[in-house]
Amino acid sequence: MTLSSTPSNILSSAGQKIQALLFVAVSPVSLNEIVDLLSIPPAAAAEEVCALQDFLQKTGQGLVLQEAPEGWRMTTAEETAEVVSLFRSTVLVQKIRLSKAAVETLAVIAYNQPVT
Incomplete structure (x- = not known):
């Protein structure tokens, strides 16, 4: 299933894996690490990270995705x-x-x- 055919309230398989990685990571995870771990192209990894960020925002989760200089990290929402x-x-x-x-x-x- 490609990202374009995935409804906005459902994460793709790659998106779920990225979410799990960021959830358990102690420090920010770089896009290169995501590419290496999931064996996907950099453009696809960037697209999946953006989709995850949108998903967390649009579905009102208690977690948010933040970009840091070292990579991406999942943090608790300000609310x-x-x-x-x-x-x-x-x-x-x-x-x-x-x-x-x-x-x-x-x-x-x-x-x-x-x-x-």
Whole structure:
């Protein structure tokens, strides 16, 4: 199915793959990386990225596609900033994680403490 015959509310197979890549990527993904990973021509990759960007915008998703100097990245939509910020601060308060070194240090301290 080519992009031109794909309805605007449905992503093509390549568009779905690009969406998945950008969703799990820690840093921006360049167009060249998309071309290499999907084995598609650069023009097709650029067209698919634009189609994904339009899809996210037109369907009112909580995610948006942004172009950065290093490539493309998926971020949360501006409209969701308040709830995302609230969630992140709640998670940080509830789940304070210690480094491996800190856990080892606490284990040594606990082991050497006298038992009463």
